[in-house]
Amino acid sequence: MTAEATNIRPSLFQTDARTKRRNAAEKRFRLYGVAAVSFGVLALVVLLSSILGSGLGAFRQTFLTMDITLSAEALDPKGNRDPAEMAKQTTITYGKVLGAALEADLAAKGLATEGLSAKEINGMISKEAPAQLRNMVLADPDLIGQTITFKALANGRIDGFFKGRVTMESAALDSNVSPAQLELALAMRDAGLMGLAFNPGFITAPDASELRPEAAGLGVAILGSAYMMLIVLVLSLPIGVAASIYLEEFAPKNWFTDLIEVNISNLAAVPSIVFGILGLAVFINFAGMPQSSPLVGGLVLTLMTLPTIIIATRAALKAVPPSIKDAALGIGASKTQTIFHHVLPLAMPGILTGTIIGLAQALGETAPLLLIGMVAFVRDYPGVPPEGLLDPAAALPVQVYNFTQRADPAFIERASGAIIVLLVFLLMMNILAIILRRRFERRW
C-alpha cells in the first residue's frame, strides 16, 4: 500500500522522472529524423547546385557573325556549280576561306587586328564552322558569288572567356589562346558581332572531337537512349507481366517455382556489368548482331530490367484483394477472365510504376554498355527504326562519361550539361509514374 501510494503522481501537470525520460527520448528521436532529412536535402542541394552551376553554361554558346563573300575561284574552281565537283573542296579549303573572310570583315568594320596573325584570327572561329559552310554551299550552289551573313560558333576558349572559365591571366599561359585574341573578342562583342546566345545544338548536334568542344552536342546520345528505352519497354513489359501473372496465379507452388522465385530476386541484385558480359557473349559473338547498336543495348538493358518489373508486378498483383477475385470466380468467370477483367486492371498502376522505375534505372546505366561497344565516339545519327536500331549510337550516360575523359577543359561544362539533360529525363519519367499511380490507384 505505502509503496503504491508513493508511486501515485501528485498531479498530471507535474511530470515525474520516467515521463521526462520518455519525452526526452521522443524529442531526441525526432531530432535524429530532422538531422537525417536535412543531411539528405543538403547533399541534394550541393549536388544540384554544383551540376547546375557548371552545366547550365553548356546551353548557351558564343556565336560570331560575319559577312562572307563566297568566291567562285576558291570554292568552285571549275565554275560549273556541280555539287559533285564542288565536294572536292574540303573543309580545309573552307576553313581558309572563312579565316580570310573574317580578317577582311574585321578590317572593313574598323576593328583593329594588329599583332594578330592570320592563324590566330582564324583560330577564333570554331573548327565546326567550315563544315557548316561547306554543307550550306553544297546544298545550295547558287550561293557562290554572293555575300552572305554567316553565323558561326566561336572557338571554345573564346567561349570560355565570356563564361569566365578563361581569363586574361590564364590566356597568357595558355598555348591555345592569346590575350590579344581575347581583346579582339571583347572589341567584337562591343561591336555586336559576337555574343552568347541560346545553343540548340547542344541538344540536337552530334558529339564532336577534341578540337571543337564548342560544337559537341547530345543529339546522337538522346536518340540512342530513346531507341533503347523503346526496346526495353516493348520487350520487358509484356514478358515481365506475363511471367508474373503465370507465377502468381497459375503456377503450382512447388520446389521448382520456389527456385525460380529465388533466382528472380537474385537476378535483381546482380551487378549490371554482368549483363553486359552476357550481352557480348550471346548477342554479339553468338547471334552476330552489330556492335554499338541500340538493339543490343536495349536487349541487355531488358535483361537487367526484367527482374525489377517482375518483382513490382507480382507485388501489385498480390495487393489486389482476394475478395474481388473470389467474387468473379463465384459468379462463374473463368480464371483467365478473372485475371484479365478484374485483377490486372486493378494492378495496372503498380505495374506501370514498377516499369517506369525499371526504365529510369536502365536509362542511367553505363556499365553494361561499355562491353557492347556503345561507349564510343559516334557522330552519325542512327536511322529511323526498325533499321535504325542496328546503326551505331551512343547513350546519354555514356556521353557524360565520354565528355569527362576529354582533355579540353570546355568538356567539363558539357559533361555537367549532359547530366542536367539526363536528370530532366529521369525527373519526367518519375513524374509520369506518380501521375499514373495517382490517377488509377484505387483504395479499398
Place this chain on the structure above:
Amino acid sequence: MKSAKLMTSALALVTFTAGAAAARDQIQSAGSSTVLPYATIVAEAFGENFDFPTPVVEGGGSGAGRKKLCEGVGENTIDIANSSSRIKQSDIDTCKANGVEEIMEVRIGYDGIVFASDVAGPEFAFTPADWYNALAAKVMKDGALVDNPNKTWADVNPAFPAQDILAFIPGTKHGTREVFDIKVLEAGCKATGAEEKFVAELGEKDGEKACLGLRTDGVSVDIDGDYTETLSRLDANKNAIGVFGLSFYENNTDKLRVATMDGVVPSTETVAKGEYPVSRPLFFYVKKAHLGVIPGLKEYIEFFVSDEMAGPAGPLAAYGLVSDPELAATQEMVANEVPMGELK
C-alpha cells in the same frame, strides 16, 4: 489482350533482327585512349569530307583494342585497333588462331610523355636518375642497395626544393606506364648503378625486373583513370607531380608547369628531333581482310596518314601529335596495302 498484342510485336522484332545481320557500312575502331582523340579528329573530318559515314571510335585501352581486333573476321568484329604500344607476339598468335591472318601496322606519329606540376609551383629539371631515386623501392646509397630513404625532392637532388615527394603515375593497364618504366625507371636504374647491383645479386632477368619495383609507402600513386583524373588529383595536392601525355599538357598549359628531362623542354619539335627522351610511337592496326569489304576503310586509313591530317601542319599536330618524319613511307605502305611482317 493488349499484352498479347505487344507480345507478338516483340516476337516480330526479335525475328526481324535475327534475319538482319545487315551489312555494316561504317568503319569501327577501338583501343588506346591516347590515340582516341586523334582518331576522333580524323573520323570527324572523314565524315565531313567523304561520302562515307563517320567511323565509330571506341576507347578502352591498347591491349583491349588489339584483343578485339583479334576476335575474328566478320562484320561484327572491329576493323582497326588503335594502340599506343607495339603489337605483341601473343596478340598475333591469338589473331592467327581466330583466322585473322594479315594485319597492317600503321605508325601515325609520336607522342611525348611529360612530367608536370601545378602552374604556381616551382620549376623542375629532372633526369631519369632523379625519378628512380624518388620512386624506386631500393636505391643506391654509399655503394649499397638500401630501402628508399628519400622524403623530399631535396633529398633526391640538392638542386631541388625541399618539397615532399608525391607522384601520380599511370597505372599498369596504360600503355604510357610501359614507356615510363622503360624510358625513365630503367634508364634511371642504369644511371644510378642500381641495375648493375641488382643483376649481380639476382641474376640478369630478375635484376632488370627489380629496377621497376616502386616504393609502397604512398609517395607513388598509380592512376588507373585518364589524365583528367591526374589533373584533378594535382589540383587537390599542389605539391605533387603528375605524368601526362604531351597533347594533354598542350591543352592545359594554363594549369600545368612542365618539367624538363635531361635539360630538354618537351614539345612537338623536341620530340620530333629525338631530343626529348621520353617518347613513343603511336600505331593503328588494320585487319586486311576487311579492306574492300567495309566501305571506305581504305580511304579512311589513307586519309589518316595523309599530309593534310598527320603532316606537321595538320590538325593532329595542332592537337599535340608529333608527326612522323617518315610519313611518306607509311603513306606508300598504306597505298600498297602491305601487311606487317614478323615482329623484330
